[in-house]
Amino acid sequence: MQKLVEGIHQFQNGIFSAKQRLFEKLVEGQQPLALFITCSDSRIDPSLLTQTEPGELFILRNAGNIVPSYGACQGGEAATIEYAVSVLGVKDIVICGHSHCGAMGGLLDQPQIEKLPAVRAWLSHAESTQRIIDENYGHLSDPSARLTATVEENVLVQLEHLRTHPSVAAALGRKSLNLHGWVYKFETGQVFGYHPPDGQFVALEGISFTAPSAIRDLPPI
Ligand SMILES: [Zn+2]
Numbered sequence: 001m002q003k004l005v006e007g008i009h010q011f012q013n014g015i016f017s018a019k020q021r022l023f024e025k026l027v028e029g030q031q032p033l034a035l036f037i038t039c040s041d042s043r044i045d046p047s048l049l050t051q052t053e054p055g056e057l058f059i060l061r062n063a064g065n066i067v068p069s070y071g072a073c074q075g076g077e078a079a080t081i082e083y084a085v086s087v088l089g090v091k092d093i094v095i096c097g098h099s100h101c102g103a104m105g106g107l108l109d110q111p112q113i114e115k116l117p118a119v120r121a122w123l124s125h126a127e128s129t130q131r132i133i134d135e136n137y138g139h140l141s142d143p144s145a146r147l148t149a150t151v152e153e154n155v156l157v158q159l160e161h162l163r164t165h166p167s168v169a170a171a172l173g174r175k176s177l178n179l180h181g182w183v184y185k186f187e188t189g190q191v192f193g194y195h196p197p198d199g200q201f202v203a204l205e206g207i208s209f210t211a212p213s214a215i216r217d218l219p220p221i
Pocket of ligand 1: 041064065101102104
């Protein structure tokens with residue numbers, strides 16, 4: 001805990017003073033650029049990755065960057081999504097999976113989560129991901145390639161779940177919202193965005209931000 005408390009002191013004496021005007025301005029409200037949905041994994045830092053300031057990202061995090069389908073779960077996910085879209089009017093939602101995801105690893109290795117009933121129940125919202133991997137990726141025997149495929153497919157499955165939320169469906173219907181599927185490879189700093197025309201994830205570097213990752217008409221999975 002000492003590191004955390006020392007960090008607060010450093011923040012107050014350094015960063016806060018330097019950005020005091022920004023923090024004071026935020027009292028007036030927030031107009032985040034996007035809703036960013038990602039994993040709870042400590043190796044992922046959405047604001048560092050996107051170089052965004054306080055007030056710019058509305059963030060939803062849980063194990064496995066999962067979005068339960070609307071009505072499937074009495075959790076905070078639906079409320080967070082509804083508030084971001086209907087009240088804050090975010091124009092973009094990113095679901096960002098990541099390399100070496102423990103939750104996706106658990107999905108592939110069920111005995112690993114046998115004694116974790118809460119995790120097991122939570123991962124039931126990724127059951128389609130598991131089925132897609134089991135039935136369509138039998139040729140992938142390399143564990144690391146299999147995990148990468150699981151992370152990618154799960155982002156697509158959760159994007160489909162996202163569309164079942166009424167606020168999202170309505171905003172998509174009036175073309176005021178874009179959905180993006182990303183995978184962050186933290187060991188290299190690369191981010192891959194789902195590109196519907198190719199049906200695959202492509203590196204985002206050097207590509208127009210609207211082109212490869214905006215998913216308007218995601219084909220059925
Ligand atoms: Zn993870």
